Amino acid sequence: MRVKGVIFILVVALLGFGLSFISVEGWIEESIEEQASILNEAKVEIDGFTFDVFGLHVGWSRLQVTNPNNTMMNTFETGETEFDVEFWPLLWRKVIIEDVRLTGFALETERETDGYFEIPVSEETGEPEEPGFIAEVTSEVGNEISKNAQMEFSDVKDDINVDSLMAMVNLQSLDKMDSLKTGLEQNYQNWNNTITNNTVEEDVKNIRTTVEAIDINKLKDPKQAIAALNSLKKVTAQADSIRTFITTTKSTFQTDLANSKESLGSIDTWIQEDIDRAANVAKLPEINAQSIGTALFGGSLLGDFNSYLEYLGMARTYGSKLIGSDDEEEKIERYEGVNYEFTDKYDWPSFWVKNIELSGRTNTDIDLSGQVTDISSDQEKTGKPIIFDLGGEDENAVSLTVDGEINYLGEEPKEQVKVAYQGFSLQSTKISPSELLPYDLTQGTGRLSVDLSVIDKRIESEVEYLAENINFDFESAGSPKNTVESLIRSAISDTDQINATALINNTSGPLNVRVRSNIDDLFLNALKGTVTKEVEEAKRKIQNEVEGRVNDKKAEVETFAREKEAELRSEYDKYEARVNEQLKVVDEKKAELEKKKKELEDAIKNRAQDAIKKIGF
Amino acid sequence: MLLIIKYIAKLLKALSSEASPSQIAGGVILGMIIGLTPIASFHNLIIVVLIIILKVNIGMAILGFFVFSGVAYLADPLFHSIGTSILENQGLQATFTSMYDSEWWAMTRFYNTVVIGSFISAVILSIPMFPVTIFGVNQYRDKVHAKVQKWKIVKALKGSKVYSIYQTVNRVRS
Numbered sequence: 001m002r003v004k005g006v007i008f009i010l011v012v013a014l015l016g017f018g019l020s021f022i023s024v025e026g027w028i029e030e031s032i033e034e035q036a037s038i039l040n041e042a043k044v045e046i047d048g049f050t051f052d053v054f055g056l057h058v059g060w061s062r063l064q065v066t067n068p069n070n071t072m073m074n075t076f077e078t079g080e081t082e083f084d085v086e087f088w089p090l091l092w093r094k095v096i097i098e099d100v101r102l103t104g105f106a107l108e109t110e111r112e113t114d115g116y117f118e119i120p121v122s123e124e125t126g127e128p129e130e131p132g133f134i135a136e137v138t139s140e141v142g143n144e145i146s147k148n149a150q151m152e153f154s155d156v157k158d159d160i161n162v163d164s165l166m167a168m169v170n171l172q173s174l175d176k177m178d179s180l181k182t183g184l185e186q187n188y189q190n191w192n193n194t195i196t197n198n199t200v201e202e203d204v205k206n207i208r209t210t211v212e213a214i215d216i217n218k219l220k221d222p223k224q225a226i227a228a229l230n231s232l233k234k235v236t237a238q239a240d241s242i243r244t245f246i247t248t249t250k251s252t253f254q255t256d257l258a259n260s261k262e263s264l265g266s267i268d269t270w271i272q273e274d275i276d277r278a279a280n281v282a283k284l285p286e287i288n289a290q291s292i293g294t295a296l297f298g299g300s301l302l303g304d305f306n307s308y309l310e311y312l313g314m315a316r317t318y319g320s321k322l323i324g325s326d327d328e329e330e331k332i333e334r335y336e337g338v339n340y341e342f343t344d345k346y347d348w349p350s351f352w353v354k355n356i357e358l359s360g361r362t363n364t365d366i367d368l369s370g371q372v373t374d375i376s377s378d379q380e381k382t383g384k385p386i387i388f389d390l391g392g393e394d395e396n397a398v399s400l401t402v403d404g405e406i407n408y409l410g411e412e413p414k415e416q417v418k419v420a421y422q423g424f425s426l427q428s429t430k431i432s433p434s435e436l437l438p439y440d441l442t443q444g445t446g447r448l449s450v451d452l453s454v455i456d457k458r459i460e461s462e463v464e465y466l467a468e469n470i471n472f473d474f475e476s477a478g479s480p481k482n483t484v485e486s487l488i489r490s491a492i493s494d495t496d497q498i499n500a501t502a503l504i505n506n507t508s509g510p511l512n513v514r515v516r517s518n519i520d521d522l523f524l525n526a527l528k529g530t531v532t533k534e535v536e537e538a539k540r541k542i543q544n545e546v547e548g549r550v551n552d553k554k555a556e557v558e559t560f561a562r563e564k565e566a567e568l569r570s571e572y573d574k575y576e577a578r579v580n581e582q583l584k585v586v587d588e589k590k591a592e593l594e595k596k597k598k599e600l601e602d603a604i605k606n607r608a609q610d611a612i613k614k615i616g617f
Numbered sequence: 618m619l620l621i622i623k624y625i626a627k628l629l630k631a632l633s634s635e636a637s638p639s640q641i642a643g644g645v646i647l648g649m650i651i652g653l654t655p656i657a658s659f660h661n662l663i664i665v666v667l668i669i670i671l672k673v674n675i676g677m678a679i680l681g682f683f684v685f686s687g688v689a690y691l692a693d694p695l696f697h698s699i700g701t702s703i704l705e706n707q708g709l710q711a712t713f714t715s716m717y718d719s720e721w722w723a724m725t726r727f728y729n730t731v732v733i734g735s736f737i738s739a740v741i742l743s744i745p746m747f748p749v750t751i752f753g754v755n756q757y758r759d760k761v762h763a764k765v766q767k768w769k770i771v772k773a774l775k776g777s778k779v780y781s782i783y784q785t786v787n788r789v790r791s
Contacts, residue, residue, distance in 0.1 A: 002669065005671075335693035337696075337734070341728070342714040343714060343717055
């Protein structure tokens with residue numbers, strides 16, 4: 001035994017422990033901040049970080065995660081947090097945390113400093129990210145909200161100046177019709193070329209010449225007839241291929257012409273779109289229960305929906321970033337061999353927080369607490385989805401519950417969230433941002449519930465809003481300014497409860513947004529006799545003007561298409577008749593030859609029978 | 618450069634008389650095990666500790682490591698197939714499963730075909746390697762050493778300025 005060697009080993013071990021104990025906290029804190037900031041694309045800051053090497057106990061006094069879209073705000077922040085990291089998985093480079101005690105959780109808090117973070121060049125992907133599916137839906141819903149915000153019900157004028165309106169509206173149908181005409185022209189020209197510039201007629205003529213060269217009367221025995229039939233067989237095959245070509249071409253020709261005719265049908269849709277656009281510019285509303293419901297409550301309900309959907313989008317983005325890190329493989333110079341997994345004991349994900357006991361306060365002072373379980377980089381390995389269940393209430397018994405599931409276990413990613421916020425006071429608030437309901441409430445309590453489900457790219461959601469025991473403050477608003485307002489006031493004066501529901505889904509195609517409430521019909525009846533008439537009159541004027549401007553072009557395109565199609569059809573029919581006439585000669589010749597062959601064979605058969613009879617058999 | 622010359626001189630010195638043949642053989646074998654098996658394996662940490670605390674020749678261990686690392690680079694596919702047959706041996710499945718379930722054993726990565734294949738090969742190879750190396754060292758001392766001293770390259774090395782500096786440093790240190 002080398003005594004110096006033993007001392008050396010002991011010294012190295014002690015130095016290692018000592019050094020790691022001294023410098024490890026700062027290094028880990030910096031590393032976590034750096035990596036998390038890269039992942040978040042904005043600063044992630046940890047204050048009061050502690051790390052106990054021997055107990056693998058981690059804690060911090062404050063964690064701030066900057067909102068990358070607004071670097072002066074935090075997406076969320078936490079207060080005192082503590083957890084233990086499991087030892088063995090660390091040796092497999094996996095971070096597994098059993099229980100996290102997280103306090104002081106708060107969403108959307110203000111930052112004292114700018115949380116901008118410059119991502120190191122090597123970490124950037126280089127390619128701009130495409131907006132995700134959820135971002136697209138959020139933007140579509142956002143458009144719907146702004147469209148509703150523009151609707152004006154009580155200030156409709158039927159004496160619109162259509163000339164100045166038209167100056168603001170770009171009639172797109174004119175350009176679209178021009179481009180349709182050009183397309184049709186090219187298509188017709190192509191067919192014209194197909195009919196006139198092909199070798200079919202030439203080929204058929206050659207076949208006919210070959211066939212006519214066969215003189216049936218000169219055929220004296222079946223052998224000659226068979227030889228003639230064989231040479232005819234070759235040209236018959238050519239004729240058949242020409243026939244197939246003609247049939248296929250005819251079918252394509254007819255389908256193509258039918259498609260062209262169908263595209264002419266789009267003209268009316270384009271014109272209608274121009275009319276609708278003009279009506280929008282003139283701020284003419286659709287007077288029906290759906291549009292009234294949307295105008296009254298669409299803004300707030302869809303706004304809430306978008307906020308929650310953005311959180312889900314965030315979860316999906318972070319989720320995909322975490323999952324991505326599992327695929328990174330270390331490069332090993334030597335041949336690495338194959339790992340035999342005798343049990344699934346070490347089949348951990350790279351990152352797994354099993355349980356978070358969370359507590360915090362919302363910006364409306366509700367003390368929130370609950371659990372978030374199984375946040376992991378690979379749910380297939382844990383076999384568990386992320387489940388969250390939070391709830392709490394403030395001193396006035398206003399309560400909030402948020403529960404849901406982020407499940408990537410199946411083939412399709414699935415996110416579900418249910419939020420219920422109830423008991424909040426509506427006193428001195430407006431129930432709708434719409435000009436139709438400009439009155440404050442003197443009393444009332446509200447309940448908002450959101451049920452949001454996203455499966456892959458399919459959204460099915462319901463946002464429900466209920467206002468109870470309400471009373472409108474008509475007195476402060478003064479006397480009604482017009483008939484519409486007066487009608488609305490009398491319609492809703494007896495209402496003490498309003499419920500509105502927004503249904504957002506794309507399960508059967510494009511995004512469908514419907515907003516309804518129990519007061520839509522009251523408004524509809526109030527508006528029917530007054531605004532509806534004015535809207536209809538204004539719409540009629542716009543329709544007449546748009547149609548007047550585009551009808552000549554429509555007629556021009558339709559006439560062009562009709563004439564060209566008739567011309568082409570006639571040419572094609574003639575061409576087909578010519579080819580068929582030539583092919584008919586070939587068929588006739590073939591039939592004659594078959595007949596001659598049979599005659600010759602019969603003659604030989606008869607002669608042979610006569611000879612046999614003569615011999616006396 | 619000085620380090621390399623120092624290392625070569627130490628090796629030659631050890632071979633000629635300084636170290637016992639068993640110390641040299643021990644060094645070669647331990648170096649061989651590290652060289653043949655993937656370096657970042659837990660068992661290699663233990664072997665490094667053994668090299669430091671046991672009275673084996675460290676220079677020979679380093680030499681063994683370099684020589685057998687090259688061999689391993691080529692022999693890994695062979696180690697993989699040896700490892701595969703060991704890990705797939707039906708009679709050993711229960712043993713491997715219980716070993717795998719123990720974190721300490723799992724740290725050795727003996728569930729990897731190349732790790733276990735190369736380790737078992739190295740251990741088996743060390744059984745004949747030990748007496749063969751002792752025999753080789755004895756043969757070198759009896760028959761080769763004197764001839765090596767007469768080689769021009771050795772003379773040139775001994776006559777070089779670097780070597781004289783090395784000797785001076787050695788004298789001062791001793």
